[in-house]
Structure formats: C-alpha cells, structure tokens
Amino acid sequence: MKNDRRSERQEEAGRKAAMAALAAAPAHLLADLWAAAGLPEDAEPVRGPETGLVTIRGRIGGGGAPFNLGEATVTRATVKLPTGEIGHAYALGRDREKARMSAIADALWQDPKRRDLVETRILEPLRAALAAADRRRREETAATKVDFFTMVRGED
Amino acid sequence: MYVAVKGGEAAIRNAHRLLADRRRGDRDVPALRLDQIVEQLALGVDRVMAEGSLYDRELAALALVQSRGDLIEAIFLVRAYRTTLPRFGYTRPVDTAAMLTDRRISATYKDLPGGQLLGPTFDYTHRLLDPELAAGGPVEAPVQRAASDERMPRVSEILAGEGLIEPDGELPVDRDVADITREPLEFPMERDARLQALARGDEGFLLALGYSTQRGYGRTHPFVGEIRIGEVELELDVPGLPFAVPLGRVRVTECQMVNQFKGSAKAPPQFTRGYGLVFGQSERKAMAMSLCDRALRAREFGEDVVAPAQDEEFVVSHLDNVQSTGFVEHLKLPHYVDFQAELDLVRRMRAEHERAPVADAAETREAAE
Numbered sequence: 001m002k003n004d005r006r007s008e009r010q011e012e013a014g015r016k017a018a019m020a021a022l023a024a025a026p027a028h029l030l031a032d033l034w035a036a037a038g039l040p041e042d043a044e045p046v047r048g049p050e051t052g053l054v055t056i057r058g059r060i061g062g063g064g065a066p067f068n069l070g071e072a073t074v075t076r077a078t079v080k081l082p083t084g085e086i087g088h089a090y091a092l093g094r095d096r097e098k099a100r101m102s103a104i105a106d107a108l109w110q111d112p113k114r115r116d117l118v119e120t121r122i123l124e125p126l127r128a129a130l131a132a133a134d135r136r137r138r139e140e141t142a143a144t145k146v147d148f149f150t151m152v153r154g155e156d
Numbered sequence: 157m158y159v160a161v162k163g164g165e166a167a168i169r170n171a172h173r174l175l176a177d178r179r180r181g182d183r184d185v186p187a188l189r190l191d192q193i194v195e196q197l198a199l200g201v202d203r204v205m206a207e208g209s210l211y212d213r214e215l216a217a218l219a220l221v222q223s224r225g226d227l228i229e230a231i232f233l234v235r236a237y238r239t240t241l242p243r244f245g246y247t248r249p250v251d252t253a254a255m256l257t258d259r260r261i262s263a264t265y266k267d268l269p270g271g272q273l274l275g276p277t278f279d280y281t282h283r284l285l286d287p288e289l290a291a292g293g294p295v296e297a298p299v300q301r302a303a304s305d306e307r308m309p310r311v312s313e314i315l316a317g318e319g320l321i322e323p324d325g326e327l328p329v330d331r332d333v334a335d336i337t338r339e340p341l342e343f344p345m346e347r348d349a350r351l352q353a354l355a356r357g358d359e360g361f362l363l364a365l366g367y368s369t370q371r372g373y374g375r376t377h378p379f380v381g382e383i384r385i386g387e388v389e390l391e392l393d394v395p396g397l398p399f400a401v402p403l404g405r406v407r408v409t410e411c412q413m414v415n416q417f418k419g420s421a422k423a424p425p426q427f428t429r430g431y432g433l434v435f436g437q438s439e440r441k442a443m444a445m446s447l448c449d450r451a452l453r454a455r456e457f458g459e460d461v462v463a464p465a466q467d468e469e470f471v472v473s474h475l476d477n478v479q480s481t482g483f484v485e486h487l488k489l490p491h492y493v494d495f496q497a498e499l500d501l502v503r504r505m506r507a508e509h510e511r512a513p514v515a516d517a518a519e520t521r522e523a524a525e
Contacts, residue, residue: 012399020402052242054392054403056211057249057333058433060347061324062310062410066249066333067348069355070435072211072390074244074403090244090392092404093212134256138303141258144274145301148266 018109018118021126022102023091029129030122034101037121039114043079043104046086049096051075077103085110179224193217202407202436203227207477208234209337209356211406211435228358228477235478246333248400250388252410253310257386258437262311264379264414270308275385276437311382312412312429321414321427343469344455350472354448355434357475359441365465366447374451374463377416378430385409385437409438413446418457428457 022030053071060067076090077099087107089099105122108114180187194201194213197220204216208231216234223229259275262268274280315321325347334349341349354362369376387407391400411432419425430450432442451465464470474480 016399016402023402023404050242052244053210053238054244054390055246055335055337056390056406057247058252058351058408059249059324060327060351061312061429061431062252062412063312064324065327065329065348067351068246068333068335068337069250069352069408069433070206070209070211071238071337072403072406073215073241074392076244088394088397088401090394090401090403092390092406094214135303136300137256137258139300140298141273141275142303143299143301144259146272146274 015106015109018123019089019102019106021123021130022089022105024130025098025102025126026129027093027095027098029126030098030101033122033125034105037117039104039108039117039121040081041104042082043087043100043107044082045077045100046080047076047078049075049077049089049099049103051094051096075099079103079107081107081111083111179222188221190214190217190221193220199437200225200227202438203359203441204230204234206435206438206441207231207356207358208238210234210238228481232478232481245392245394247403248391248393250390250406250408252384252388252408252433253308253313255308255384255386255388255408255410256405257308257384258407259386260308260382260384262380262382264381265311265314268311268314268382270306308384310384310412311414315381315414315427319424319426322418322429325429325431341472343472345468345472347449347453350452350468351431351433351445351449353472353475354432354445357445357448358477358480359438359444361475361477362444362448363440365451365471366444368463369447369451369465374454374466376428376430376447376450378447378450379414380443381412381414381429383409383411383439383442385439407436409434409436409442411439411442411446413443413450415450428453 051073052075054074055071056069057066058069059065072092073094074090074092075094075096075098076088077096078089079087079100081087081104085107087103087105087110089102089106091099091102105118109118194217197217200220201213201216204219204227205211205213207227208216208219210216215237216230219230219233219237220227222233257273257275259277260270260273262272266272312321312324316323327346327348331346334346334352336349336352341353345353368374370378385407387405389405390403392403393400409432413430413432415428415430417425418428428450430446430448430453432445432449434442434445448465448471451463452468452471454461454466455468459466461467
C-alpha cells in the first residue's frame with residue numbers, strides 16, 4: 001500500500017517534470033526534436049489548442065499574503081491517443097502547435113512502453129538546452145558581481 | 157430640439173489609411189520585425205507589458221509598432237486585447253526568493269549572502285550618446301565567471317532574524333484575494349488591491365509621487381533594501397491533474413524598500429516596508445511602486461494623511477494611464493451640442509449684464525464661473 005503511494009508520487013513528479021520541460025521549450029526546438037524523433041502523431045483533439053489568460057500572483061513583501069500582479073497569455077491543449085491515454089499541455093504564450101505537440105508528448109509519456117522514447121528523444125535534449133542556457137546566464141551575471149576591497153589611506 | 161448630425165465616414169476611412177501609411181514611413185527603409193523590437197527595445201516592451209497588465213512580449217511589440225511607438229496607445233491596445241480572451245485561472249504566487257537572477261543589489265548591506273550582482277544596468281554609465289551604436293558595429297560577448305550556488309535570501313529575511321523589521325504583509329487567510337479587474341474599486345482598499353493597481357499604474361505618475369515623498373510630501377525615510385530582477389516559475393492548479401502544472405517563466409523586477417521605524421506601547425520600534433513587483437525589467441517603476449505602497453500605508457501606521465502620495469483615493473483613481481487618457485482625450489471628440497448650450501447661456505447672461513445696473517455686475521460674474 002505504502003509502496004503504491006510512493007510510486008504514484010514518483011509518477012506524478014516525473015510527469016510534472018516532463019510538462020515543465022515542454023512548457024519551457026522554445027517552440028522551434030520542440031518542433032525540430034519532434035520531427036527527428038519519429039513519434040506517432042495520431043491523437044484526437046479533446047480540447048483546444050486554445051489561448052486564454054492566467055492571472056499571475058505575487059506575495060506582499062515577497063512572502064506575505066498573495067495579490068494579483070497581472071495577466072499572461074497561456075495556450076492549452078488536451079488530446080486523446082488511439083490507445084486511450086489523455087495528454088494535457090499548458091504553456092505561456094500563444095503557440096498552438098507547441099501546445100498540441102506537448103499534449104501528445106504528455107499522453108505518450110503516460111504509456112510505459114513509450115515513455116523512454118519521449119524522455120530520450122524529446123525531454124532530455126530540451127532539459128540539456130535549458131540547463132546550458134541557464135548556466136550561461138548565471139555565469140554572465142556572476143561576472144558582474146562586485147568584489148569589494150578596502151583601500152588603506154594615509155599612515156597608521 | 158435635438159438634431160443628430162451624421163457624416164465623416166469617408167474622412168475617417170481616409171484618415172486611417174493615411175495613418176497606416178505614415179506608420180510604415182519611407183518604404184525604402186526596411187519594415188521593423190517584431191523580433192527586432194522584442195530583442196532590441198526590450199525595456200519598452202516590458203513597460204507595455206507591465207502597464208498593459210499582460211505578459212506577452214510579441215503582443216507588446218506588435219502594439220508598439222501599431223501605435224507608432226506611442227507607449228500609452230500601445231498599453232491601451234494591449235488592455236483591449238486582454239478582454240477578448242477567456243480566463244484559465246490564477247497562478248500560485250511566484251517565489252521571488254527562488255528567482256533565476258539577472259541582477260540583485262542592496263543599498264543597505266554591502267556583504268549580503270549571494271552578493272551584489274550588477275547585471276545589465278545603466279547605473280555607472282556616463283550617459284554619453286554612443287555614435288558607434290548608430291554605425292551598427294559588432295558587440296562583444298559578455299564575460300563569464302563561475303557562478304556560486306550560494307542561496308540568495310531576500311534582504312528582509314536578514315533583518316527579520318533580529319526582529320528589527322516588520323514581517324511580510326499578512327492578510328486574513330480566509331479572505332479572497334482582491335481582483336480589481338473583476339470588482340469595482342472601493343475605498344478604503346486592502347493592500348492586495350492597492351498593489352494590483354500600483355503594478356499596472358503609470359510609471360511617470362508613480363515616479364512623480366514617489367519623488368514627492370522624498371521631497372517632504374509624506375516623507376518615509378526610504379532605503380533600497382534590495383532590488384532583484386530575473387525569472388520566476390509559474391504554476392497553475394487545473395482540474396483533473398493532481399499537481400500544479402508548470403507554465404514556464406516570466407521576468408519580474410522586485411523592490412524591497414525599507415523605511416523608518418514605527419513602534420507603539422505594545423510593539424517595539426522596527427523598520428517598516430514598501431513593496432514593488434513589476435513585469436519585466438522595470439527597476440524605476442518597482443522603486444516608485446514601493447515608495448507609493450509605503451506612503452499609502454499611512455492610515456495603517458496612524459500617520460497623518462497630509463500629502464498626495466498618502467491619499468489612497470487620489471492615487472489609485474489617477475494612476476491608470478488608460479483611464480486617464482480616455483477621459484482627457486475624449487475632450488477632442490465632438491461636443492458641438494454641449495458647447496452650443498454653453499454659448500446660448502453666456503449670450504443670455506451677457507444680455508442681462510448689459511441691462512442690469514452696475515452694482516449687480518460682481519454677482520453676475522460669479523455666477524458665470
């Protein structure tokens with residue numbers, strides 16, 4: 001029973017991580033990887049792709065009560081595979097094709113037989129690209145870190 | 157009698173066609189692409205997103221082109237577009253402590269954990285125009301240096317350890333978060349509604365009010381505890397999924413203003429705070445917002461409301477540049493009938509004035525004002 005719940009939680013964490021990589025993906029990179037991966041594209045649209053708004057929330061003082069900061073465009077899609085899996089996608093922006101591909105990828109990921117393919121052909125390259133871009137950004141920012149030093153003036 | 161007058165359709169049509177032509181300008185000059193605006197006029201795009209209250213770079217860039225670079229017109233276009241889209245919900249509150257930072261500075265602590273990171277700033281430039289930019293020469297790649305994994309706590313956490321600063325603003329937990337886009341404004345407001353209004357308020361208006369507090373109109377003795385700019389993750393709870401769905405990241409600017417102390421018989425003296433959070437890289441706006449947030453808390457701290465920046469109804473009613481421009485600019489639309497009525501009135505008053513004895517003249521003048 002306990003193991004069941006743990007594996008369920010792992011499954012959820014893995015799916016969330018997959019959706020995170022897809023949402024963060026630049027559309028052209030996802031399209032290129034998808035074209036090269038040769039994954040099945042058969043899927044019945046259940047909802048969307050459609051664009052709408054989410055209201056972004058912040059917290060007063062950074063960590064206090066929530067408040068509404070403003071809106072952002074989000075595009076979502078839901079698809080159903082011929083084998084029955086239902087895939088969802090949500091991502092900032094208005095790219096419908098990206099949402100459709102992401103929803104199919106989410107559905108395929110849920111099929112244990114095809115999960116590895118989605119992981120190796122799509123998600124791993126996406127994560128690697130994002131990690132490299134983030135590392136470069138961090139290192140560029142790090143070069144602007146102020147190193148303070150004290151100047152001794154006069155004698156004694 | 158009221159006679160409706162119609163006309164001007166052809167003139168309007170031709171005016172809009174002329175506008176399109178002037179917007180495009182000299183056809184020998186290449187047309188701007190949206191990606192050029194997003195990449196090279198990024199802070200203008202950020203301002204349109206912040207005051208248009210819609211995070212979408214391409215749409216903000218399109219609005220900038222369509223408005224010929226008129227920022228308030230662009231903001232107006234973005235606001236109008238927002239109303240055409242369905243709403244999917246509210247994200248979980250962003251965690252600015254976990255930001256992927258591009259810039260982080262403090263004016264109160266030299267050696268704070270995580271350090272002072274200048275990032276891509278105009279500070280310390282000499283504000284000299286650069287003719288090389290006009291020539292379009294090559295640009296050097298930025299310097300890179302190994303980045304540390306050191307945690308970068310918000311500066312408020314450092315002072316909070318000693319109890320010397322008021323905590324992050326709390327409101328009752330069972331309360332619905334205010335949303336000024338759904339409910340009409342009501343005064344007095346809670347701080348959450350006020351911050352939402354300030355976040356999309358006009359930068360120039362908030363800047364002037366913030367400046368006025370520094371010059372003595374509602375002084376708050378501010379220090380920049382911290383400014384940070386960078387990307388935060390968004391997550392949305394959706395029905396049918398057991399976890400919050402990641403949406404990607406947005407860039408925001410946060411300002412923690414630390415202000416002079418308050419204390420009472422019950423509470424020991426401690427620093428008070430103003431908070432600013434804005435879409436994009438918008439440091440000036442985030443600072444102005446935090447100054448205004450603190451000034452508008454006057455009632456909460458039992459301070460006398462004596463200056464414009466402390467007057468909630470005045471500030472919040474006039475900070476929205478779309479509303480302001482709507483009411484100011486409507487004056488140029490035809491008011492022929494209203495004016496005709498005024499003209500009749502002044503003629504009648506003039507006739508009475510000429511008939512009346514001299515002693516009544518002062519009274520008549522007063523009535524006309």
